[in-house]
Amino acid sequence: MSEKEFRLEPPKVGIIKGVQPKDIEVVGEGVVNVRLRAKPYSNSYTPEQLEKVAEVAEEYASGKVHLSPRHNLEIPEVRSGSLMKALQELFSVGLQAGGSGTSVRNVYTCPDYCPNRVKSVRELGAIVSELFGDMPLPNKLTISFAACPSACSRPYHVDVGIVGVVRLDLHQEKCRKDCPSCVEACPIEGAISVENGLRIDWQKCVNCGRCAWVCKEGAVEIGKTGFRVLIGGKEGRDVFFAQEYLDFADSFEVIEAIDRAIRQYKKLARKRDRRKYERLGELVRRLGGVEAFMDQKI
Amino acid sequence: MSNLRASGKGKVVIRVKPLQPHTAEVTSTQLRTLARVAREYGSRIVRTTPRQSIEIPDVDEHLAEEALKELERAGFIAGATEKLRNVFACSKWCLYNAIPVAELAEKINRKYANAEMPAKLTISLSGCNFSCSRSRTSDIGLIARVKPEINPDECVNCGLCVNDPLGCQVDALTVDEYDALAWDGEKCVYCGFCSNVCPTDAIVVADRGFDIYLGGGGGFVPKKAVLFKEFVSEENVLDEVDRIVERYVSLAKPGERIHSLLERGVFDE
Numbered sequence: 001m002s003e004k005e006f007r008l009e010p011p012k013v014g015i016i017k018g019v020q021p022k023d024i025e026v027v028g029e030g031v032v033n034v035r036l037r038a039k040p041y042s043n044s045y046t047p048e049q050l051e052k053v054a055e056v057a058e059e060y061a062s063g064k065v066h067l068s069p070r071h072n073l074e075i076p077e078v079r080s081g082s083l084m085k086a087l088q089e090l091f092s093v094g095l096q097a098g099g100s101g102t103s104v105r106n107v108y109t110c111p112d113y114c115p116n117r118v119k120s121v122r123e124l125g126a127i128v129s130e131l132f133g134d135m136p137l138p139n140k141l142t143i144s145f146a147a148c149p150s151a152c153s154r155p156y157h158v159d160v161g162i163v164g165v166v167r168l169d170l171h172q173e174k175c176r177k178d179c180p181s182c183v184e185a186c187p188i189e190g191a192i193s194v195e196n197g198l199r200i201d202w203q204k205c206v207n208c209g210r211c212a213w214v215c216k217e218g219a220v221e222i223g224k225t226g227f228r229v230l231i232g233g234k235e236g237r238d239v240f241f242a243q244e245y246l247d248f249a250d251s252f253e254v255i256e257a258i259d260r261a262i263r264q265y266k267k268l269a270r271k272r273d274r275r276k277y278e279r280l281g282e283l284v285r286r287l288g289g290v291e292a293f294m295d296q297k298i
Numbered sequence: 299m300s301n302l303r304a305s306g307k308g309k310v311v312i313r314v315k316p317l318q319p320h321t322a323e324v325t326s327t328q329l330r331t332l333a334r335v336a337r338e339y340g341s342r343i344v345r346t347t348p349r350q351s352i353e354i355p356d357v358d359e360h361l362a363e364e365a366l367k368e369l370e371r372a373g374f375i376a377g378a379t380e381k382l383r384n385v386f387a388c389s390k391w392c393l394y395n396a397i398p399v400a401e402l403a404e405k406i407n408r409k410y411a412n413a414e415m416p417a418k419l420t421i422s423l424s425g426c427n428f429s430c431s432r433s434r435t436s437d438i439g440l441i442a443r444v445k446p447e448i449n450p451d452e453c454v455n456c457g458l459c460v461n462d463p464l465g466c467q468v469d470a471l472t473v474d475e476y477d478a479l480a481w482d483g484e485k486c487v488y489c490g491f492c493s494n495v496c497p498t499d500a501i502v503v504a505d506r507g508f509d510i511y512l513g514g515g516g517g518f519v520p521k522k523a524v525l526f527k528e529f530v531s532e533e534n535v536l537d538e539v540d541r542i543v544e545r546y547v548s549l550a551k552p553g554e555r556i557h558s559l560l561e562r563g564v565f566d567e
Contacts, residue, residue, distance in 0.1 A: 044345035047333035054326035076391040
């Protein structure tokens with residue numbers, strides 16, 4: 001395909017009305033902010049992509065790039081007349097406008113190089129992004145994957161949060177009782193104790209597996225790894241923490257749960273005010289909990 | 299080096315935060331430096347974190363210092379583990395900035411660039427009550443707001459502040475059947491955008507300030523921040539942050555976060 005034949009459709013999301021700082025009178029006129037996401041999905045950028053963003057920001061905008069918390073790069077002050085040209089250039093390195101407005105925002109995933117991860121989430125995140133990314137919805141919907149329960153990527157603060165967790169196998173007879181390493185490695189006070197034999201308080205345990213990493217006796221081992229699925233969290237004006245829907249799911253069940261949550265949200269969301277629909281977290285609260293929301297017949 | 303984390307055999311992750319010329323954003327020159335460092339020292343990966351830091355993984359341990367120096371020359375500083383995390387600030391290009399916060403973020407980042415903290419400390423600044431930069435789930439959260447002053451007598455019924463595309467996003471402003479402008483303080487997010495849109499003096503900004511939230515956090519057990527001080531003026535807000543950090547540093551046990559100090563009553567006045 002020659003370059004002349006190629007025509008990019010104007011994007012439905014990713015273009016944000018914005019202002020030039022200190023020049024607020026020209027609101028929205030002449031400039032827009034472009035929010036970019038990698039497509040095909042990636043939770044990082046390549047040198048070539050960054051160089052292209054630098055080039056586009058210099059040529060068509062102010063040469064600055066804003067960093068967003070959901071892996072997006074944002075080029076502010078792109079001159080409206082050059083928008084399609086800028087997008088075409090960015091398209092050539094796998095960057096597209098996206099991740100804004102009332103749609104599924106950019107999927108957030110932890111990096112594979114983190115030593116704390118119990119389960120890699122990048123590939124599953126890519127599949128979810130491919131299936132649901134930028135899908136129009138009643139309001140925005142955020143999906144974040146955390147590779148371990150320390151939850152740096154904030155799965156409790158988003159509409160659908162997925163957390164990599166372990167199932168521990170205990171072999172009490174192997175515990176030396178005088179070795180404190182598992183107690184020291186445990187991030188939650190009182191979740192694991194050894195003085196009266198190896199004991200785990202399952203109410204407190206967060207299933208991160210750090211005790212198993214340090215136990216040299218094999219008294220506590222990682223059995224299986226899976227995902228915890230959390231639904232209905234929200235940041236911003238009101239903060240809700242997402243509630244557990246599944247405590248131990250495989251990849252397929254995770255995708256099924258996300259699909260179900262999105263379908264339910266589409267069908268059940270009501271208008272919050274004249275302009276906007278309620279967020280998924282608000283809907284879950286209105287219906288009285290995650291089960292009520294997910295199991296509601298429609 | 300404390301600001302590097304292991305990422306496999308003999309490899310480390312370099313985490314930096316943009317400081318010069320600005321925090322929360324990078325220039326095209328800085329992007330090119332990141333690209334070059336990732337290509338020369340790393341594995342061609344550059345990742346942006348949820349706190350606007352930037353990570354380059356898989357750097358050879360013995361080359362890490364060299365790579366970091368190169369990034370520092372470009373205006374980045376190392377974003378360490380047991381230090382102040384990158385001060386998170388929302389976009390200054392957003393329509394709904396009561397007060398653009400990037401500059402304040404920069405001041406805080408600069409001031410505590412190398413200060414050791416008892417545990418990690420997250421400070422987030424939001425330009426309006428929508429709090430996109432997660433001010434209500436950070437150790438210290440600042441949310442900018444304006445006090446609007448409504449003068450219905452000055453209103454010329456142009457409808458700009460009510461109707462799309464520039465009208466109030468939360469319907470705090472309404473015009474009734476007699477064309478009278480009314481304001482609902484319950485719905486208002488105090489962003490002050492209406493005063494920019496208004497062609498007359500019907501809506502003006504009476505005052506600007508910050509609400510300060512304390513004790514939020516993510517992690518194993520997420521915490522919601524509580525409102526600590528309301529409407530601190532722009533001039534005083536940096537001093538107020540200093541006082542909070544000072545008290546935190548002097549009274550926290552190693553590894554203790556602010557929410558735990560709140561539970562102990564350290565911040566009661």
